Amino acid sequence: MEGDNSIMYRECLRNHAASLGSYATDGCGEFIPDDSTFNCAACSCHRNFHRKVSEEEEEEVRVRVKPETSSSKKRYRTKFTEEQKEEMMGFADKLGWRMVQRRSDHDEIDNFCRGVGISRKVFKVWMHNHKNTYQSHSAANANANASSLTHHHYNS
Numbered sequence: 001m002e003g004d005n006s007i008m009y010r011e012c013l014r015n016h017a018a019s020l021g022s023y024a025t026d027g028c029g030e031f032i033p034d035d036s037t038f039n040c041a042a043c044s045c046h047r048n049f050h051r052k053v054s055e056e057e058e059e060e061v062r063v064r065v066k067p068e069t070s071s072s073k074k075r076y077r078t079k080f081t082e083e084q085k086e087e088m089m090g091f092a093d094k095l096g097w098r099m100v101q102r103r104s105d106h107d108e109i110d111n112f113c114r115g116v117g118i119s120r121k122v123f124k125v126w127m128h129n130h131k132n133t134y135q136s137h138s139a140a141n142a143n144a145n146a147s148s149l150t151h152h153h154y155n156s
Contacts, residue, residue, distance in 0.1 A: 008058065009050035012043050078122055087116050088126055089134050097131040099124050 009031030017024040028043035031050040038047040080088070091112050099109070113120050 006055045008053050008055065009047055010053055012040065012045050012050050014043075014045045014049035078118070078126075080118075080126070084116050084118070087112075088118075088123060089130075092127045092131070092134065095127075097127060097134075099127065 011030065012026055012028035014025065015023050016026055026043045026045070028040060028045070028050075030042075031047055032041040033047075034041045039045065040047065040050065095105075095109075109123070110120060113123050116123075118126075
């Protein structure tokens, strides 16, 4: 840091390939002052090529971006019983695998969720995650049932 302690110079932003019509930096991560000039001891570029940051800006960045720690919490994953899955699949089929917008259906969905022991949001996420899998199975089962009712085999 030169002179004023509240200003720091970070990575070098000089485009070394500008004459070629391209963009390439040298990878210098922080300005290291040369004793006699305003050039960087690491990359030999002038100090003005390095990103200028005040200590206040640097502190704001540190506060906004908290580093990940190995002890960070894992996302909670809801586990369902087989009975819950069957009930949710049946109710989702009844709804057409969509969370409807009518107020009368809101009460029905809330009552169902309360009865199964899950929140409305959990049911909505479950339905979204499983609609392609179960919807195709229930449609295939419905088609199989319909075809078995229309095809009669007679032994003559």
